[in-house]
Amino acid sequence: MTKSKPKTTQDNGGAAEFASAMMAINPKAMEAWVEIMNDSASFVADRFQKDLATQKALLACRAPSELMRIQSEFVRDAVEQYTAQTTRMFEKISKAAGKSIKDTTAGQSRDYDDIPL
Template identity: 50%
Template sequence: MGKPKKTKTDADIATPAFASAMMAVSPVATKAWLDVLSESTRFVADRLQQDLDIQKAMLACKNPTELLQVQTEFFQKAIEQYTDEAKRLFEMMSKATEDTIKDVQSGHSREYNDVPL
């Protein structure tokens, strides 16, 4: 008796089809979307590493005053980083929207005197 065959799920089939459809419609929009996803992934990975580092620092504290200082610095830095990331993503999305609109617009404009009377 052979191994059971793995069947493709709707998600397996739909994901490449969706990506292909997006590329066919607007490669500029697809690139922008991938850039935003890449930036978000980078930020989350960086924040997770910092969260692990802060846990080590908190465990090394010898008294509540040290712990409070470490936590205060951590939260101030985290708020600043999340604010900067939100601004960065907003700028990326704004530029992506502008680029997509430019890509979609045709290069053919009509002149006033090309309309037959």
């Protein structure tokens, strides 16, 4: 009786298959997707650093008024930054979708004169 070999490849949720399919279908869409993912990762890393700085400032507070000031600044800045990031992401996704649709449909349209009646 032969033993089956254990599976050595790790399933990553099909991300590699998705990426290669996107590159085959539309390389510009893949480039836009990578740019969006990089921008998102940079934003998350930046926000994490700011969150840590706020936590240190909160732990160093000596008065309730100082605590309230730091919390207020944190919430105001976070809302502004998340709003700006959401706007940037929406614009990038809209632009990428427009390019992708344009590239996909270019050369595929038909003239109405070539349809037999």
